[in-house]
């Protein structure tokens with residue numbers, strides 16, 4: 001581990017791989033939620049950048065129940081927390097569904113793929129946990145988020161009128177995971193899924 005990585009890992013709460021562990025990608029170290037020391041970092045990023053206000057109970061609801069679906073990005077040079085994604089998953093109308101609640105990257109760090117990496121990590125865990133789809137809401141005026149999720153394969157499923165406290169409409173975005181065709185023989189399903197692995201950023 002380089003000294004830069006160890007400072008980020010120290011800020012992130014130590015460890016290497018797995019829950020709470022840091023993994024370096026360029027100058028950014030990504031960690032999954034590792035405990036109470038991460039909560040103020042997540043809260044201050046989200047409070048700073050998202051229009052919707054959240055109470056500490058909302059944050060706790062997400063990170064206590066689904067710590068494996070919250071990720072933080074640290075600048076490996078100084079250990080500063082520069083991005084986070086907060087999610088949940090569960091049954092919804094007969095489907096097992098992932099939900100992306102909050103996503104933020106600090107302004108000076110945008111445009112470097114950090115949000116893409118954070119979201120991709122959460123979606124990968126959702127997929128491995130058996131989710132069939134992922135949803136979220138984004139302001140219809142949020143061009144950056146709409147472009148980001150569009151690139152990741154999300155479609156606009158619904159427009160929600162005055163969804164946010166600031167009066168702005170939302171798009172509900174949805175990502176459906178590819179499922180094997182039950183009509184195909186098992187060998188073909190296997191090949192088909194291998195092809196999907198090549199194309200999918202989540203596998």
Ligand SMILES: CC(C)(COP(=O)(O)OP(=O)(O)OC[C@H]1O[C@@H](n2cnc3c(N)ncnc32)[C@H](O)[C@@H]1OP(=O)(O)O)[C@@H](O)C(=O)NCCC(=O)NCCS
Pocket residue numbers: 049050102103104105106109110111112113114115116117137138139142143144145147148149151
């Ligand atoms: C939206 C946000 C999380 C993107 O973070 P980011 O780390 O810059 O995103 P990435 O670098 O992974 O961007 C990936 C792609 O998304 C698109 N994108 C991201 N920001 C964009 C912007 N401002 N304008 C247009 N496209 C944008 C681009 O297609 C980009 O790929 P490219 O750089 O190869 O063109 C960040 O701008 C942010 O924190 N905004 C404020 C909070 C917010 O709106 N959160 C989302 C709530 S739904």
